[in-house]
Amino acid sequence: MSTEPAVVSQRESGPSATDGERILELSGVHTYYGNIHALKGVTMHVGLGEIVTLIGSNGAGKSTTLRTISGIERAREGTIRLKGRDITNLPAHEVVGLGVAHAPEGRRVFSRMTVAENLDLGAFRRSGPDVAADLARVLDLFPRLREQKAGTLSGGEQQMLAIGRALMTQPSVLLLDEPSMGLSPILTEQIFQIIGEINAQGTTVLLVEQNALMALNVAQRGYVLQTGKIILSDTATNLAANEQVRQAYLGEI
Amino acid sequence: MRFRLPQRINLVSTILWGLRIVVAVLVLAGSWATLSSGKLSPDAWRELVVFGIAQGSVYALIALGYTLVYGVLFMINFAHGDVFMTGAMTAFFVARNFGESGFLNANPIVALLIIFAVSMLTSMLVAIALERIAYRPLRRAPRLVPLITAIGASLFISNSIRGIYGEQSQTYPSIDALQGRLDLFGIPILKTQALVIVSAVVLMIALVYFVERTRTGRAMRAVSEDKDVAALMGINVDRIIVTTFAVGGLLAGAAGILYALVFNEVDWFMGFLPGIKAFTAAVLGGIGNIAGAMLGGLTLGVLESVGPFLLLGGANVPSPNQLRDVIAFTVLVLVLIFRPNGILGRSEPGR
Numbered sequence: 032m033s034t035e036p037a038v039v040s041q042r043e044s045g046p047s048a049t050d051g052e053r054i055l056e057l058s059g060v061h062t063y064y065g066n067i068h069a070l071k072g073v074t075m076h077v078g079l080g081e082i083v084t085l086i087g088s089n090g091a092g093k094s095t096t097l098r099t100i101s102g103i104e105r106a107r108e109g110t111i112r113l114k115g116r117d118i119t120n121l122p123a124h125e126v127v128g129l130g131v132a133h134a135p136e137g138r139r140v141f142s143r144m145t146v147a148e149n150l151d152l153g154a155f156r157r158s159g160p161d162v163a164a165d166l167a168r169v170l171d172l173f174p175r176l177r178e179q180k181a182g183t184l185s186g187g188e189q190q191m192l193a194i195g196r197a198l199m200t201q202p203s204v205l206l207l208d209e210p211s212m213g214l215s216p217i218l219t220e221q222i223f224q225i226i227g228e229i230n231a232q233g234t235t236v237l238l239v240e241q242n243a244l245m246a247l248n249v250a251q252r253g254y255v256l257q258t259g260k261i262i263l264s265d266t267a268t269n270l271a272a273n274e275q276v277r278q279a280y281l282g283e284i
Numbered sequence: 285m286r287f288r289l290p291q292r293i294n295l296v297s298t299i300l301w302g303l304r305i306v307v308a309v310l311v312l313a314g315s316w317a318t319l320s321s322g323k324l325s326p327d328a329w330r331e332l333v334v335f336g337i338a339q340g341s342v343y344a345l346i347a348l349g350y351t352l353v354y355g356v357l358f359m360i361n362f363a364h365g366d367v368f369m370t371g372a373m374t375a376f377f378v379a380r381n382f383g384e385s386g387f388l389n390a391n392p393i394v395a396l397l398i399i400f401a402v403s404m405l406t407s408m409l410v411a412i413a414l415e416r417i418a419y420r421p422l423r424r425a426p427r428l429v430p431l432i433t434a435i436g437a438s439l440f441i442s443n444s445i446r447g448i449y450g451e452q453s454q455t456y457p458s459i460d461a462l463q464g465r466l467d468l469f470g471i472p473i474l475k476t477q478a479l480v481i482v483s484a485v486v487l488m489i490a491l492v493y494f495v496e497r498t499r500t501g502r503a504m505r506a507v508s509e510d511k512d513v514a515a516l517m518g519i520n521v522d523r524i525i526v527t528t529f530a531v532g533g534l535l536a537g538a539a540g541i542l543y544a545l546v547f548n549e550v551d552w553f554m555g556f557l558p559g560i561k562a563f564t565a566a567v568l569g570g571i572g573n574i575a576g577a578m579l580g581g582l583t584l585g586v587l588e589s590v591g592p593f594l595l596l597g598g599a600n601v602p603s604p605n606q607l608r609d610v611i612a613f614t615v616l617v618l619v620l621i622f623r624p625n626g627i628l629g630r631s632e633p634g635r
Contacts, residue, residue, distance in 0.1 A: 103512050123515035132516075139513045141506055152506050155499070156518035200518065 053112075054079045054235050055100065055131075055204050060109035062092075062099045069095045071259035072109065077204065082226070082236040084246040084267065086280055087256035093239040094136050096256065097206045100237075101133035102126040113204070128156050132202030136209045136239075138193040142182025146170070149181050149192055153199025162199075169195040187218040194225065204235045211242050223249050243280040247271040255280070300621065307618065314595035323597055330471065332589045338477040338546055340585020341484030345539035346562030347569070347577035348491060349411075349532030355508040355572045356528045359427065362434040363414055365559015366441035367533050371407035372540030372550045373445050375399045376454050379544075383457025392461040396541075404537035410441065411533025415526050438555075446552035453551035456544045480542045487538055488578055491531070495574060504528060508572075557609070561588075564616040570629025579627060588612045 055077040062070040070092050077083045085093050098104045100111055102123035111119045118126055127133075132153075141149050150169055154162045170177055176184065181192060190210055197205060207226065211219040223245055230236050240246035247253055247267040255263035255276060263270065270276050318324070324332075346368050353361045379399050382388040388395045418437045422430045462479060465472040495501040506514040507524045515521050543558065544550050561584060569580025591611040592604035601607070619626065 101516060103515065122520075123512070124518045124520045127516060127518040135513060135516065139510055141509045141513070143509055144502075144505060148502060152502065152514075152517045152519075155503065196517070 052078050054114055055237065056112040057096075057100070058110055058112075060096075060099060060106045060111060062095055062104050062106050064095075064104075069259055070099065070106075073256070073259070073261055074109075075254050075261055075264065077235055077237050078252075080230070080233065080235055081252060082230050082238060082250040084238045084240060084243075084250035084253045085256055086240060086243040086246060086253060086270075086276075088280070089241075090258075091256040092259045093256055094208050095259075097133060097135075097208050097237070097239055100126075101131055101206060103133075124156075127200050127202075130201070130203035131206065132197035132200045132204070133206040134193045134197040134208065134210065136212065138186075138189045140181040140184070140189050140192050140196070142180065144181055145178050146176045146181055146184070146192060147178065149196050150199050153196040155200075157199075157201065165199060165201075169199060186213050187215075187221070190214065190218075190222060191225075194222075194229075198229065198234075202234060204237060205229065206237050206239075208239045209241060210238070211240065211245065219245065243276070244271070303621070311595060314597075318594055318597035321597070324593060329590070332593060333586060334471075334473055334477055335546075336586035336589030337582060338480040338542075338585070339589060340565075340582035341481050342539045342542050342546065342558065342581075343562045343565045343585050344578045344581025345484055345487060345535045345542070346558060347566040347581045348488070348574065349536045350563050350566040351569075351572055351574060351577040352504075352528050352532045354566070355574075356504065356525050357419070357430075359419070359430050360434065360563065360571075361414075361419075361529075361532075362431070362559075362563075363418070363438040363441055364411075364532065364536060365555035365557075365562070366438050366445075367407050367411045367414065367555075368536040368540050368543075368559060368562075369550075369552065369555030370410045370441060370445055370540075371403035371533075371537030372544050372554065373449055373454075373552065374406040375403035375537075375541060376456060376544070376550055377449075378402045379456050380454070388457055389460045392459050396459070400538060400541050403541045404534045407537030407540065408530045408533035411529040411536070412526055414441075415529040420522065420525075438559075442552055442555060449552065451552065453549045453554075456548050456550065458548075462545070476545045480545055483538065483542060487535060491535065492574065494531070500524070500527060561612050564612060564619075566626075568615065568619050568626055570626030573626065573628045576626055576628035583627075584612060584615060587615055 053076045057076070058074045060070055060073045061068070073092070073096055075083075075085075085096060087093050095104060099106050102118070102121055102125070106119055109119070110117055113126075113129055113131060116129070118129060118131075121129075141152065144152075147166070147170065150166055154166065176188065181189065184192060194205075194207070194210065197207075210222050210226065214222065219242065226236060226238065227249055236250075238246055238250060247270055250267045253265065253267050253270045254261050255270065263273065263276065265273065346364065349364045349367070350361060353359065353364070379388065379395075382395045382399070414437055418433050419430050422433060462475045464475060466475050466478050467473075468478065493501075495504060503514065503519045503524050504527065506517065506519060507521055507528075511521050514524070539558075540550075543554070562581065565580035565584040566577045567580070568584055569576025569578070588608045588611055592607045595611070596604040596607060623629075
């Protein structure tokens with residue numbers, strides 16, 4: 032676990048000695064939807080091998096942050112670095128190739144395609160024998176569902192498929208947007224367990240969750256986003272104990 | 285629940301049911317009058333049906349271009365009829381040359397393949413240019429904007445061809461090997477029509493294989509379902525969109541030659557009516573649906589060929605065939621009223 036409690040709206044420095052362990056780094060990122068200023072200078076980082084969670088209320092900009100990292104939205108200001116490399120202006124299909132997978136909010140599996148086709152699309156940019164091996168391994172999770180259309184799966188199965196599909200891109204960083212949305216408590220438990228396992232196998236995870244309690248449980252560090260700005264940044268344990276966080280995001284749980 | 289009944293029978297549904305009954309009565313009365321008059325021999329009917337299938341194959345190939353582009357961009361490419369025309373017009377000069385030099389009749393298979401290739405490549409290049417120049421810059425514009433651009437592009441392309449190749453219509457040279465009839469299970473079929481139908485079927489099988497079995501085809505289906513997620517899989521969405529236009533162009537170019545085989549004459553305006561009819565066919569089958577475009581094209585082709593004689597033949601209309609366009613567009617209107625999603629279309633809420 033990272034032990035440094037970060038300071039609010041701390042300005043992260045440019046390339047320096049500590050960059051080696053920062054796999055993903057956002058500094059002063061501004062994103063707009065038309066005239067709507069969605070991200071107002073987001074600065075954060077994810078260390079190699081960490082699970083970092085981004086919590087905040089509806090419309091705070093959590094999904095926008097992930098969408099900006101993966102290149103679906105373009106940042107108007109600021110920089111995003113992956114392993115030290117500037118990826119701010121790269122289109123989404125190139126960001127994937129560099130090792131960022133994004134399982135978007137609402138799962139968004141290709142519902143008119145089979146489970147196998149969905150997973151195969153995750154490996155769209157890959158080739159070679161290990162693709163088949165990976166596919167076989169992930170398909171083992173869905174033994175009976177291989178040829179089933181993804182649209183006919185249950186919510187939990189669709190979420191598993193969305194994560195499996197993202198893993199097929201062989202990411203070094205996995206961006207997960209609301210993986211527990213609409214799932215029963217038991218399924219949510221399972222999904223979080225899987226997130227832990229994925230991380231244990233060496234994938235860095237940036238997790239966006241409404242279910243802040245669960246997210247802070249599995250993560251090492253967290254950021255609190257409010258109306259497009261990071262207002263708090265600390266270890267997960269400290270955030271879970273923070274009075275402000277408890278009132279705003281853990282209150283009803 | 286009796287008290288709710290008056291609400292459910294409203295004016296619109298009364299009118300629609302009235303319309304249904306009127307259409308059904310007209311169709312039945314017309315058909316009965318024609319069939320009982322015995323004006324047309326069974327051979328003549330068969331001739332009409334085969335012609336309809338040949339014509340429908342051409343519509344189907346063009347309709348596939350509309351439906352593929354709609355599938356990825358949710359936009360009607362109204363310049364697609366002109367993409368079809370450019371291929372046939374350009375390949376005409378190659379065909380005329382081959383005809384004059386005698387190559388066309390000395391080696392008809394090779395000559396036809398070259399003519400097909402020229403037409404398909406021309407249409408493909410025009411379709412690619414159309415997407416790059418006219419539509420890509422408008423990718424994030426409101427949906428009405430590319431629609432208007434498409435109409436502008438249609439006028440631009442057709443009038444450019446008019447300026448380059450001239451206004452007069454051109455007649456494709458005839459191929460000796462395609463004269464006369466072919467005996468197919470005892471049914472004599474014009475060789476040109478047989479070639480048209482076979483070529484169209486081969487191209488449709490190739491298209492289905494491409495979309496269902498290849499990597500690019502799968503990417504195309506992914507883009508048509510969800511562009512953002514397709515990009516997250518590493519698919520270059522812009523490249524898939526331009527590929528879709530290219531495939532539509534190839535099919536339209538082939539359709540141009542098939543059209544020339546059936547009708548012989550080509551001119552700068554030839555893209556207009558077939559283009560709109562193919563659009564009708566795509567809507568009839570269910571826009572965005574590949575099988576629907578094929579089915580819609582064939583249905584429209586046969587309806588248009590058989591319909592006028594069947595419905596009006598008995599009413600002593602002097603030349604029912606002149607009313608084929610009326611039948612085609614009546615079908616469009618009826619489909620839009622009664623089954624806006626088409627024969628095979630699924631309803632897509634929010635679109």
